[in-house]
Amino acid sequence: MxxxxxxxxxxxxxxxxxxxxxxxxxxxxxxxxxxxxxxxxxxxxxxxxxxPDFAPDRPLLLQGATVLTLAPATQALPDHDVLVQGGKIAALGPGLAAPADAAVVDARGKILMPGMVDTHRHVWQTPFRGFGANWSFADYLQYMREQFGLRFTTEDFYNATFMGLVDALDAGVTSTVDWSHGLRSTADAEAALQAAHDSGGRVRFAWGRAAGAEIAVVPDWVLEGDVARVVRDPSLVGGLVSLQLALDWSGRPGFPDAAAWRWAREQGLPVTTHAGLYGAIEDEFITQLQQNDLLLPSTTYVHAGTLRPESYDLIAASGGAVSIAPESEFNFGQGYPPTADVAARGIRVGLSTDTVTYQSADVLSAMRAVLNGDRAEQNLEAQNARAAISPPRLSVDTVLEWGTLGGARVLGSDAEIGTIEIGKRADLVLLSTESPAMANADNYPQGAAVLHATRDEVDAVLVDGRVIKYAGELTGDLAARARRLGTTTRDRIIAQLDPAALEQTRHPARS
Ligand SMILES: [Zn+2]
Incomplete structure (x- = not known):
């Protein structure tokens, strides 16, 4: 009943x-x-x-959903209930009895899936959404990293981080790796960490450092003491907010980067790094990590699109993970998404969105993009060889896994999140099927989620059992505050540019 x-x-x-x-x-x-x-x-x-009254300590029963448990990814349980209690998934089954004090949500006809995980997003760039619609990678470095980025104040890092994390939550991304590489001071990092707490999302703050239009600098700043202090400050790191380092290869002779990497290893801090980036960060970096015994299982290699087979072998042997950002790789040419290379080696794979400055930046879009990319490559190879077209090697179910459990594996958090199983933390997304685009979604719910759902279908979002979005609307003042803060920062920074220079950021001169 x-x-x-x-x-x-x-x-x-x-x-x-x-x-x-x-x-x-x-x-x-x-x-x-x-x-x-x-x-x-x-x-x-x-x-x-x-x-309903979603008080944090009140049990919550989601009734009658089609549940994509992701355990395994091909499983869809029709007409199932999920009981959330104490932030966890307490029960899963048909016709569960509601505890007397439970809030009850009618989820009949809807699809319940694990919250999505974005393994690499430069959240701080969110106020500059769409400026880079027609940018090249070089334009991005010049305009976003240098012209806008070097004008950020500490307050702007708070504003932009809050704005971007709320944007991600609205799209059903419950865990975000905030690849924060515009920071210029510890105060900037502390402001971004505070915004992470205030967003209500699960955030892995990846602490980096601005290098303007340079891709990277020697990461000496890691050793100056502030990272060690902040990581032990429970008001900044703890609860839903964890810390790792975002270190890009300096490319300097002698690999002076090694000291910061060794320190991270000693502290047990994972590192995320752009690698396999066409023309910029390629196999030499992987070789240097190997020579310094720094190919670590906790490392995430972002993009990893242009590496030699030996480098993928090294990453696989080390236990490291890969973050594929398909829309970014297609648009900026960092390299083709290495789906076949990583899948063949059993490398942990998560998806990522990179930045809203020049792409959609939600994980539903990333799942579609990575599927399209792999199938396009497979079909083009067959056509070039005048061979018969084969069934697709990459399934919808696998990309759904990459966008959820795969991302949790990249974070090393798959014991806590990434599937809908009893005992896991309740990071959940409820997809509406009311729109014409989702009619008959029960034919193949995984397919509907990946191929047809957009952020408009994201009807409810729970993080750690707390309701962040309900009935298609973010709760509290999240949406209004995110917009207000993000607009304040955007307006303050573009006011410093003369109109011609600003216009040029939208329409860079073509040589
Ligand atoms: Zn990136």
């Missing part, structure tokens, strides 16, 4: 939905009659059920 939320006593919703607000406003102002189609009565009955 389903306990319908709308059968509860009418109480004022904590957060009015867009539809609810318009409906209520229409009734109050008599706009329904004036508007023609929308009568006052229709507007009133069209109001969605009141939002």
């Amino acid at each position: 389903h306990n319908q939320p709308h059968a509860r006593p009418a109480t004022p919703p904590r957060a009015l939905t867009r539809r609810g607000f318009l409906g209520a406003a229409g009734v109050a102002l008599g706009l329904g009659a004036a508007g023609g189609y929308v009568t006052g009565r229709a507007a009133a009955t069209d109001r969605p059920p009141a939002t």
